[in-house]
Amino acid sequence: MKQSVYSICGMCTVRCPIRVESENNEVTWIEGNPHQLDGALCAKGSAGVALLNDTQRPQQPLIREGARGAGRWREASWEEALDYVAEKLQRIKSEYGPESVVLSSRGGPWQGMYKAFIHAFGSPNYTNHDCTCGRNTHHASLSINGVGRKGFAYDIKNAKHLVLFGRDMFSALRIAENNQTLDMLDNGGRLTYVDVRQTMTGAKATRFFQVRPGTDYALALGVIHQVIKQGYYDKEFISNYVTGFDELCSFIEQYTPAWAAKECNIKEKDLLAFVEEIGEDRPNVIFHPGWNLARYKDSFYASRAMHILNVLMGNIEMKGGLFIPKGAGDCGKKGIRSIDCAKPDIKRGDGIGWKYNHFDKGPGLAHLFFNNMLKEDPYPIKAWIAMRHDLFSGMPDPEQQKRALDKCDLLVSIDVNYSEFGWYSDVILPESTYLERDTPIVQQKGLKPRLAVRRRAVEPKWDTKSSCEIFTGLASRLGLEETFPFKTMDELWAWQLEPTGYTMADFDEKGFIELSEEQVFFDRDKLDGQFKTPSGKIEIVSEKLDKAGLPSLKPFEAPEIPKKGMFRLIYGKVAVHTQGHTTNNPLLSELMPTNTVWINTKQAKKLDIQTGDLVELSSADRSYNATAEAHVTDHVHPEAVFTVHGFGKEIPRQSRSFMAGISDQKLMVGKLDEWDQAGGGVNLCDAFVYVTKSIRNTKRRVEL
DSSP states (O other): OOOEEEEESSSSSOOOEEEEEETEEEEEEEETTTTTTOOOOOOHHHHHHHTTTTTOOOOOOEEEEETTSSOOOOOOOOOHHHHHHHHHHHHHHHHHOGGGEEEEEOOOOTHHHHHHHHHHTTOOEEEEEEGTHHHHHHHHHHHHHOOGGOOOOEEEGGEEEEEEOOOOOOOSHHHHHHHHHHHHHHHTOOEEEEBBOOOOHHHOOOOOEEEEOOHHHHHHHHHHHHHHHHHHHHHHHHHHEEEEEHHHHHTTTTOOOHHHHHHHTTHHHHHHHHHHHHHHTSEEEEEOOSSSSOSSHHHHHHHHHHHHHHHTTTTTTTTTSSSSSSSSGGGOOOOOOOOOOOOSSOTTTOTTTBBTSSSSSSSOOOGHHHHHHHHHHHHHOOEEEEOOHHHHHHHHHHHHHHHTTTTOOOOEESSSOHHHHHHHHEEEEEEEOGOOOOOOEEEEEEESSSSOOOSSOOSSSSOOOHHHHHHHHHHHHHTTTTTTSSSHHHHHHHHTTTTTTTOGGGGTTTTTTEEEOOOOOOOOOOOTTTTTTTTTEEESSHHHHHTTTTOOOOOOOOOOOOOOTEEEEEEEOHHHHTTTTSTTTTTTHHHOOOOOOEHHHHHHHHTTTTTTTTTEEEESSSSSSSEEEEEEEEEEETTTEEEEEEEBBOOOTTTTTOSSOOOOOGTTTTTGBBBBBOOOBOOTTTOOEEEOOSSSSHHHHHHH
């Protein structure tokens, strides 16, 4: 039987809308939703069928036998596996209290369900991966605008100039955003890109700055100085909605373009020319405040500077600028219901809200659990449930993580694939692929907000379940039916839609429900109340930071220069992989089976390294070594070496990715404890490694 369904891709966290064709329970075609993406889809999305049919993903629940990480598993039924987990959780709750359980996830639009589960259980300890992604950006936005990083979105298509600091958007693909950027360029718009290396995004840029690693903040300060000096800012907008502008003018006086050019190792004339372009293009200039800004110890302030530049442009709530994403209420519509449960009034195990009061309590900061776990402060942590979150691939120094996790009586991995954390866990509960599962309805805010839903295209190929089925199954065993009363997805959907007046049939035509036919902008003269800061204004000088004893305008500190024989380790993404989630995909592993080490041409010559040679990277303390092929290029800064994140995995059941390439986070020994004190993000690009030419035989390595 042939069928076609609209759904949502799950090959990465962008979750593009798709249309899927199937016949006799086999997927025959996947494309981007033609009503939103004109059928466009990336390589990862096209490889969804390979994920579905991959025999090297977990096919039934597994319970560990033998030592953690030894790879000795016993197949179990869902009844046994869920009973096993529930009984362990009940015992831990009885002996140590519900707060002794942590649940982490990859975040996203369905994390409310995971959060509701752990809160209903009685623990405040929900967290996600964001300490290694967007927490610095999120907290920077909160400190200035009073809303998080998703409190503003970007009308790139109608912009005249888009400025990206390390936001390699044509590698970290978001198809709708990429299409908007290409449309902007086709319309004569400009793209300025800043990075320590040339990328796919830099190759499309009209201006590219290759800066010294760790000097993004310096460049932003130099730009702010010149923008203010030339008067290229919106005086009326600042007068109406901004506090702290005079303090900014005094602070920025010392950070001249000449100074910034010297710090960043770029030409002053290029910086001055860039500011003149901004002057021509404003107010339709967008400074993207960053996405994955868990990089340097001052990344919070770099992001804050980019937010300040948007404020100076006066580009908020206008075409070709920033806008506040609108929801159902902004369109005069009633919103959907979502599964929810109040957070228990118990101290968090990561210290957020009592030890660190200036951070958003939402998901807290995952990396701050580990030292507290070792010290059992403020209480023991005895279980960690990871929902599609590979702690060992996402955060630095897996060995340090393991020392803390060994204090736990239960480690559970819920995932489509084997993960390195899952391989070390006690129980693997295999989630069905996105092509095999339904999910709750979500609201997608924007200028034209909509309701969206993922619908299964085929029945599960093996004995796997959706995350909703897994958490409902655990909830019923733990007495949490009040929070999860739904027996079927149809019941949940009907309950969610009941206030809206819509039904599931309304999704059939396009795969989504549009809540407004026209774009919704707020009146720029009536934005009072939109900025949730203590003053109600955009705060260049933040009351919240002042109370925490942190500067709002932090003096620049020059980054550390690598010692002789060492390089700063820089990581990044590539368009054909989603970090470590797809490196074992049968199709995508053919396109890119391993990663390489980018090294600057001049530095490589000093070390007698040529492209294709094996190089050995060693952590700063020499405790961990890894070997990969060199890629010699002018397009990476001489102080740095670069590699694509997500490789170097040690999971024998994933034969395609087993021991392929190097793992950047395993080289970050000791870096779990180095993080941005103002923003909360881990300093993932502040690790240094030794680089030497390897004595290993390249041919023999390939044969192995």
